Amino acid sequence: MGAYIARRLLLTIPVLVGILVITFLLTRLSGDPTDLMLPPNATDEAREAFRIVHGLDQPLWTQFVRFAGNAVVGDFGASLRFGQPAMTLVLERLPATAELAAATMALALLLGIPAGVVAAVWRGTSTDVSIRLVTLLGQAVPSFFLGVVAIIVFAVWLRWLPTGGRGSLGQLVLPAATLAFNLVALIARVTRSCMLDVLKQDYVRTARAKGVSETKVVWLHALRNAFIPVLTVIGLQVGLLLGGVVVTETIFSWPGVGRLAIQAIYARDFPVVQAVVFVFAVIFVAVNLIVDLLYAVLDPRISYR
Amino acid sequence: MAQPNELTDTSRLLTPADEIPISRFRLVASRVIESWPAKISLAILVLVVICSLVPGLVAPRDPFAQDLSLRLVPPAWSERGVPGYWLGTDQLGRDTLSRIIEGTRITVLVSLFAVSVSGLVGVAAGLAAGFYGGKTDAIILRLIDIQLAFPLILLVIAVVAVVGPSLTNLIIVMGLSGWPRFARVVRGSVLTVRHLEFVDAARSIGASRVRIMSQHILPNIMSAIIVYASFEIARMILLEATLSFLGLGVQPPTPTWGGMISDGRKYISQSWAISLIPGVAIALVILAFNVLGDSLRDALDPQLDERL
Secondary structure (H helix, E strand, C coil): HHHHHHHHHHHHHHHHHHHHHHHHHHHCCCCCCHHHHCCCCCHHHHHHHHHHCCCCCCCHHHHHHHHHHHHHHCCCEEECCCCCEHHHHHHHHHHHHHHHHHHHHHHHHHHHHHHHHHHHHHCHHHHHHHHHHHHHHHCCCCCHHHHHHHHHHCCCCCCCCCCCCCCCHHHHHHHHHHHHHHHHHHHHHHHHHHHHHCCCCCCCCCHCCCCHHHHHHHHHHHHHHHHHHHHHHHHHHHHHHHHHHHHHHHHCCCCCCHHHHHHHHHHCCCHHHHHHHHHHHHHHHHHHHHHHHHHHHHHHCCCCC | CCCCCCCCCHHHHHHHHHCCCCCCCHHHHHHHCCCCHHHHHHHHHHHHHHHHCCHHHHHCCCCCCCHHHHHCCCCCCCCCCCCCCCCCCCCCCCEEHHHHHHHHHHHHHHHCCCHHHHHHHHHHHHHHHHHCCHHHHHHHHHHHHHHHHHCCCHHHHHHHHCCCHHHHHHHHHHHHHHHHHHHHHHHHHHHCCCHHHHHHHHHHCCCHHHHHHHHHHHHHHHHHHHHHHHHHHHHHHHHHHHHHHHHCCCCCCCHHHHHHHHHHHHHCCCCCCHHHHHHHHHHHHHHHHHHHCCCHHHHHHCCCCCCC
């Protein structure tokens, strides 16, 4: 087990290096980073000074080593717009994004897993058909569109909930529900197909033969085993969630990292863009590492070489 | 002289089904559109393709023509609707229906080309990883992991912001964003057929590796690729719409569905229709691709994982 964890940790090193390379190359894609980092009317002297200060006159390789060395300690330079360190700006807004992401994930699990289980147990009934219809819709409706519709209906027409901002619970409802919709659909779909597999297994029949109640068979014996693939999907969907956060936060004026990223992109504030991309990628890698390690707890059959 | 006998006469080995030649394409096609949802989906997609090919023939009006006396007209079924403007007009008095039809061009163009790019790169990488194994496999798997570690939307937004939102850039960036998942699906399929007899047979008659990959393995994993591509097209349509919504897609005056939703947002209190209609269009097309993808999977290969 210890060896497995060590090996799994070692495997993340090349991924982290790759993340650094992509984040670094982001500002080099357009050719000259001074065009991105300085205002268009900057003088040639200012450009030259900027190049020397940031080592842009050095070979690309040297530049990357310097960038990576700074990035590892969280230094992406100062925001061009706010003057503060880019990483500070990101970390300041991280709690808001974490709050939204946690609420979304909780909502998605609370709705998605029961929906998937019910659809599997009542396979072929009208309940199953309607749950599958909703999951199909959930995968087809863009979350930004859902956000716009939610604002029209619940904020403009019914005036039940505010159109945006952060602070009260009411302001959390619409963005979290909008963001959760696609996830609910996906989790319900995967839970359903895994439960259908598991319910056919011998140990489920054994449990039933022993006289275990049907409720216990479904929700304890079967769901525990069906949960492992679901967990994998959830880990992978954290990427989707972080991407969705970018759009949803913008629509609902949620003061998180995603909105910061979009504002930074519009303002061509690239140190902040780099910091956000880096932080999101590291979070994603960390979550998937945790998911991999959680398998051990949930499934003793998985062997760790 | 050899006489045909019971052992060499292969005609006896044919089963009755073999005597009625049905082309595989027709067999698959008839199974794909067996259900009503699949028939409707196919109809929607055919309509969208026609609109994207000849928008001028389908659209009732010029999608660019402004008429400031007819701003924010609601759809024709509403009381204040104006005859001839079936889905109403936008903030500049342009016909919404004609703009939806013109918008199919960008949707179809970007999604099809982007999927072709990710398909080409992904299939090549997946074939190499699955077939060669060892170091090649390890390197490609790491590259996949690295790219999948980035939230796709954020990465595409950031790259498009740097290189500029031209049509070509969008196709390349979106296409390159999709290759890792393609590669993973292809690699998985290659691993299941790599050790089958027909591959050994090809190898034993001295076929080159490239030939084995392209002539023997590729045709056998084509079902998985086609099914995956149909889901991937839906994903690309969604991505393009999101980019346009954020103002990072193909720029105005070219109508895009995502851009229309974004424009309409500013006029929500006066007319909800201009935001709602393009959203419904996006959802319908994505739904159609997902439903067809599902029936394609069932028709081509029931063994394919439902979670694909």
